[in-house]
Every structure is written in C-alpha cells, then in structure tokens.
Amino acid sequence: MGFKVAIIGRPNVGKSTLFNRLVGKKLALVDDTPGVTRDRRVHAAKLYDLHFDVIDTAGFEDAAASTLPGRMRQQTEIAIREADLIFFTVDAKSGLMPDDRTFADVVRKSGKPVVLVANKAEARGAQGGMLEAWELGLGEPIPVSAEHGQGMPDLRDAVVEALGEERALGEDEDDGDEIAASEVLIGEDITDPDAETPYDDTKPLRIAVVGRPNAGKSTLINALIGEERLLTGPEAGITRDSISVDWDWRGRRIKLFDTAGMRRKSKVQEKLEKLSVQDGLRAIRFAEIVIIVLDATIPFEKQDLQIADLIIREGRAPVIAFNKWDLIDNPQELLAELREKTGRLLPQVRGIQAVTVSAETGRGLDKLMESVIKTHKVWNSRVSTGKLNRWLEGILAHHPPPAVAGRRLKIKYVTQAKTRPPGFVVSCSRPDAMPQSYVRYLTNSLREAFDMPGVPIRMALRTSD
Ligand code: GDP
Numbered sequence: 001m002g003f004k005v006a007i008i009g010r011p012n013v014g015k016s017t018l019f020n021r022l023v024g025k026k027l028a029l030v031d032d033t034p035g036v037t038r039d040r041r042v043h044a045a046k047l048y049d050l051h052f053d054v055i056d057t058a059g060f061e062d063a064a065a066s067t068l069p070g071r072m073r074q075q076t077e078i079a080i081r082e083a084d085l086i087f088f089t090v091d092a093k094s095g096l097m098p099d100d101r102t103f104a105d106v107v108r109k110s111g112k113p114v115v116l117v118a119n120k121a122e123a124r125g126a127q128g129g130m131l132e133a134w135e136l137g138l139g140e141p142i143p144v145s146a147e148h149g150q151g152m153p154d155l156r157d158a159v160v161e162a163l164g165e166e167r168a169l170g171e172d173e174d175d176g177d178e179i180a181a182s183e184v185l186i187g188e189d190i191t192d193p194d195a196e197t198p199y200d201d202t203k204p205l206r207i208a209v210v211g212r213p214n215a216g217k218s219t220l221i222n223a224l225i226g227e228e229r230l231l232t233g234p235e236a237g238i239t240r241d242s243i244s245v246d247w248d249w250r251g252r253r254i255k256l257f258d259t260a261g262m263r264r265k266s267k268v269q270e271k272l273e274k275l276s277v278q279d280g281l282r283a284i285r286f287a288e289i290v291i292i293v294l295d296a297t298i299p300f301e302k303q304d305l306q307i308a309d310l311i312i313r314e315g316r317a318p319v320i321a322f323n324k325w326d327l328i329d330n331p332q333e334l335l336a337e338l339r340e341k342t343g344r345l346l347p348q349v350r351g352i353q354a355v356t357v358s359a360e361t362g363r364g365l366d367k368l369m370e371s372v373i374k375t376h377k378v379w380n381s382r383v384s385t386g387k388l389n390r391w392l393e394g395i396l397a398h399h400p401p402p403a404v405a406g407r408r409l410k411i412k413y414v415t416q417a418k419t420r421p422p423g424f425v426v427s428c429s430r431p432d433a434m435p436q437s438y439v440r441y442l443t444n445s446l447r448e449a450f451d452m453p454g455v456p457i458r459m460a461l462r463t464s465d
C-alpha cells in the first residue's frame, strides 16, 4: 500500500464528505461489519490511479464539539503525525475562519506535504473563499466539490505534485473489488461538460460552420467531409434541430453541427437570409469551435461582424476561413489588408486564426483544420495559479494599476477559474474603480505571456477585502 492521507480542517468544511467520496460509502460500511480485520481508523481509498489510505478523523469531530481546543489540536497532531500527506480542507463557500488559520499553523509546522483543498467550490460565491485560501501559505488551493465529485482530477494531480510521481503512484497493488465502489463514487454527478479536465483529444471536437448566404459554407462542408451524399441525402433524414455529421480528420474525431450550410438549399434558400443569424446562434451554442466563412471577394460585412461578436460573447472560439481565394488576383496585398482589418475589428480575440481557403478546389483546408485544433487547445488551456501569480508579480513591478482618487488600486491574486474559454479572477481592492483600460491591458498581457491567441478571455474582478 502506498501512503497515508489525513484530512484536516475545522468542523463543517466537508471532511467527512470528502472522506466518503475517496473511500466510497459502501466500502466504509463494509469495514464496519464484524470480522473485518482492517484497522478501523484507516480506510483504503482510490483516486483514479492513486491508491492510498485515509485516516479516519471522524472521532476528532467530537473532540471539537466538546470545545476543548487543546484536545482538538492534540488529536489533529496525532493524525498529522501518522500521515504522509495532509489534505488541509477549507470551506470556500464560507471563506476563512480564525480556526482555519490555527489549524493551518499546526499543519505548516509539521513540515508534512500538504494539498490545500478548497471544498464547496461549486457553491455560488466560492471564488472569494478560494482566493482567500491562498493566505494560509499552504500553496495553491485546489477547488473541489466533495459533495458533487467535482475537481477530482485536479486533486489527483495535486497529490502527485505534492508527493512526487514515484511516491504517489508507487507499486500499483490490486486491492480487489471493493475499491470499485469508490471508483463509481468519484466522478458521479459530474454533469458539467466544462468541468476542469486536461486537454482531451479523444472526444469529438464540435465544430459549427457559419457565415452569410453564399459565402461557401455548403461547399466547404462538402469539401471537408468529402462525402457529398451526407449533405444531399433524403430530406426526411435532415431534421431542423439535430443535424450533425461525424468524421475523422487525421485520426481526430470531429462532430460538425447543425448549420444552415448543411440544409438543402433549394427548400430554404429564400428563408436563409432571415434565418442565418438565428441559425448561427443555435449552432454556435452546440459548438466548441466556430468556423466563420467569409467570401474573400466581399469580406467583413456588418452581418459577419455580428456573427463574430455573437461567437465571442458565447465564449466560443472563432476561426476565420477567407473563402474563394481562387478568385483573388492580388493575394498578398489582400491578405495583409484582411489581417489588419481582422485585428482591428475583432480585438477581443487578438491573434485569431485566419486562413485563406478555396472550398471549391480544396486548397487550404488542411491548414484550416490545423487552425481549428490549435485554437481548440488554447480554448481548453489552463494556467496554474503559481504561474499566474509569478506573472502578476512582474506586472505589478513594471506596470501596476493606477491610483484612483489619490489611492493606488491593489491587486492581490489572479487565478484561472475556468477553461473553455479561459476565465480568470483578479482579486483586487475596489474592483469598481479599476479602469477598463487596465483590465484590457491585463488581458492582453496575459494572452501574450501564456500564449493564448485567438480565443475570448474572461476576466472578472473580485474584492479582496
Ligand atoms: P466535516 O464534518 O467538517 O468534515 O463536514 P461534513 O462532511 O460533515 O460537511 C459539512 C456540511 O457541508 C454538510 O452539510 C455537507 O453536506 C456540506 N458539504 C460537504 N461538501 C460539500 C460540497 O462540496 N459542497 C457543498 N455545497 N456542501 C458540502
């Protein structure tokens, strides 16, 4: 067996809930039945590929309830002494309490490896508590929801980081069937498809193709899929709400979503003009990456920009295809002009991938797909809080926020709260007073520092108190 974990924290932060999730409720019950020889105070747990024991600190709760801080502390110290790793747990929903700091001191003094678990992270307003947790000086808080099973992949990674790969993974002993119970528990209730997970290239990448009528969407889709019949199949099979086509591009699974371009034109030709923004919107919501097809001979009409704006506001990542490039006489000049225009008209997605293609000849389509995948990776990217705050140090040293009404605005932390698209929370004094221009500066600097071109980046300001 690998290592022992103690879940430490003040009452009510969710230690038992986390314990149950790691150990599996069924297993815990089984252990309580007579004849089971396992040490009652230690339970086998599993977190994906990690096998370990969790020290049951349930008894310590009573100690806490008896309002004997000295005894509580003593018990905690015993658990810490037995443990190889500590899950120091705080309640992100309620924020830090004085007891959290007291316990944290004990943990810090022990010198044992610690993972700082910010529980109840799914709750509204948990972000503030998560940021506060930094103040404990126990490293980066890992947002989890013990109750809903969220954040478990990050917790796993944090354990590996705290203990080192060799120690954490150890010899992978087979613990038998019982463990399966905890496996089921971990990950149940993860309903948010956008929950934090590392970049996964096994799931189909969802693409929508949008653009004005006649930009060449149908032609492009046909060229990409290479199977004419899929698009011109019997009308009966083409229902308005659920058109999607699966295909593979260089082994990567792709799901192409419902777009006007996939509908048989003869039937809907007249309506297309009116429908296209509405249709586009629906397709955009389904998609991760949206290819905006522009007719290079008449690019950037008002409607194109409307669609682009919609995509960005929905948090999807756009990729531009300048189509009908075969018709262009002055490609170099035009490309330079289009690049300049794109940057000027779409500053919210600076560095956006824009590719010249000819749907008719097939030229540039591989490059288009490469751009789609590149953008998808950026859209999924995650920057560790450590890196973000090192970056922030540099920013504060060289270009700190301005003073407003004689008082300098302060920034305390930055963390990435979400991916798809990347979203960051800046903890600062007086968020309301922070000038938009400075927020833009932060966004652009962050985009550059962490190489995140072409995707929307969300930046939320929170009070740090
Ligand atoms: P402990 O005894 O201090 O370890 O805490 P418990 O595990 O008994 O949990 C205390 C309370 O917090 C209970 O009402 C739980 O249902 C609740 N709780 C635990 N984990 C979560 C969570 O991830 N999210 C939310 N919203 N509540 C939680």
Ligand code: GDP
Pocket (backbone or CB within 6 Å): 211, 212, 213, 214, 215, 216, 217, 218, 219, 220, 260, 261, 323, 324, 325, 326, 327, 357, 358, 359, 360, 361
């Ligand atoms: P949609 O309305 O956006 O689906 O556009 P279509 O795919 O139906 O294309 C509109 C017209 O543009 C058709 O006549 C196509 O043959 C033509 N077209 C599409 N792509 C290209 C291209 O790359 N080059 C040229 N020269 N014509 C194209």
